[in-house]
Amino acid sequence: MRNFWRDYGIIGVLIAIAVGGYFLIGERKTDILSYSLDAIGNRLIELVDDDARKEDVADAFSRFKDRVSSKEVAPEQIENIAANVLNLSTSGARLSPEEAEMVLDLALEPPADVLPIPQILLGELPAATDKVTPVSPPYAPGTVVVSDDQLVRLGSRVSAMVLFAEKMSEMAASEKNGKDFSKHYHFAFVDGLRIVVDTMAKTVLAREELRELMSELDREKWVDWRQNLVEERRVRDEMIQKVKERISIARRQEGVVVSRPPGEWTALVKLERLNRLQELGLVVNMDTALLRMRVDITIREAMKRFEESREAAKEAAVRVESN
Numbered sequence: 001m002r003n004f005w006r007d008y009g010i011i012g013v014l015i016a017i018a019v020g021g022y023f024l025i026g027e028r029k030t031d032i033l034s035y036s037l038d039a040i041g042n043r044l045i046e047l048v049d050d051d052a053r054k055e056d057v058a059d060a061f062s063r064f065k066d067r068v069s070s071k072e073v074a075p076e077q078i079e080n081i082a083a084n085v086l087n088l089s090t091s092g093a094r095l096s097p098e099e100a101e102m103v104l105d106l107a108l109e110p111p112a113d114v115l116p117i118p119q120i121l122l123g124e125l126p127a128a129t130d131k132v133t134p135v136s137p138p139y140a141p142g143t144v145v146v147s148d149d150q151l152v153r154l155g156s157r158v159s160a161m162v163l164f165a166e167k168m169s170e171m172a173a174s175e176k177n178g179k180d181f182s183k184h185y186h187f188a189f190v191d192g193l194r195i196v197v198d199t200m201a202k203t204v205l206a207r208e209e210l211r212e213l214m215s216e217l218d219r220e221k222w223v224d225w226r227q228n229l230v231e232e233r234r235v236r237d238e239m240i241q242k243v244k245e246r247i248s249i250a251r252r253q254e255g256v257v258v259s260r261p262p263g264e265w266t267a268l269v270k271l272e273r274l275n276r277l278q279e280l281g282l283v284v285n286m287d288t289a290l291l292r293m294r295v296d297i298t299i300r301e302a303m304k305r306f307e308e309s310r311e312a313a314k315e316a317a318v319r320v321e322s323n
Helices: 002-018 032-047 051-069 075-090 097-108 119-123 126-131 148-174 199-205 208-219 229-255 266-279 288-322
Strands: 022-025 028-031 185-188 194-198 223-226
Touching (some): 032 051, 032 075, 032 148, 051 097, 075 097, 075 148, 075 185, 097 266, 148 185, 185 229, 194 199, 199 208, 199 229, 208 223
Parallel strands (some): 194 223
Antiparallel strands (some): 022 028
C-alpha cells in the first residue's frame, strides 16, 4: 500500500475526487474509501509489537471494514480511527494487541462504555454519563444515512491525510540531523478529519515536496492552523504524565495487598492502557473535564479498596497471632 501512495501521490487524490472516487489500477476499479481504510488498517497492524497477534488485529479491522460496507459505521467513526492511527504511527509507537483493540473500541463505542465505570457513577451519579457525547451511537445494518458521494469525499479526505503523513515521514527520514517535525502537527476529528498545524511550521510545509499537497489541503479547508500548538501539547503532556504517576502509585499497591478479588486490577489496567495511548497521540472524543473526573474517581476508588484490603489483612494477622 505504501508503494501505491508514493507512486500516485497528490495526483491520485485529485483523480479520486475528479472521477467519482475510483482508482484505475491495472484493470481493476476499487473504491477510494476501501483503499483509504486499507492504508489505515495496515498502519494499525504495523504498530502491533506481537507478530503472533497481528492477525487478530487484522481480523478486528476487517470486521470494522465489513461494518463500513454494511453502513453500520458513521463517517465520524471512520475519521476517529484514521486520526488516531495516524497520530500513533507518527509518534513511532509500538502497541500491544490490547492497545490496538482499544483504539478500535474507542471509535466504535461511546468512550464512557470503553473506560472503567467507577462505582460512584453506577450508584450515586447515574446522570453524570449523560454529558458524554458518544463517538458512535449504535447503528443497525444499513441505518447510517450517508450518500456514495459523501463516502467518496470521506475516502479522499482520509487518503490525503495518509499522504501527508507519508510525506512528513519521508522528510524527517531525509533530514541529516533527524529533525522531528511531528511535534508541529497532529490529526484531529473535531468537525471533520483535519490536520492541526503549528503556524511556526509554515516554512517547513512550504518546501517543494509539500507545496502542492499543502495547497490542496488548504483549499479544501482540511488544515487547522494554530499559533500555540507546541505549548498546547506541552500542557496536555504534563496532565497525562501526572495521571501516569498516580496510576503507577496505585499499581505499586499490588505488592502490599495480600489478597484481592479476581479482576481487582481491571480498571487500573484500562486506565494505564488509555493513558499510554494518549501519551502516544490518541485523542479521546470525550469532554476533558468529565474524562479527568472519571479517571480521578477510578484511581481513588482503587486506592480505597487497596487500603481496605490491607487493613483486613492486618486484622487477620492479628487474629492468627491471638490464637
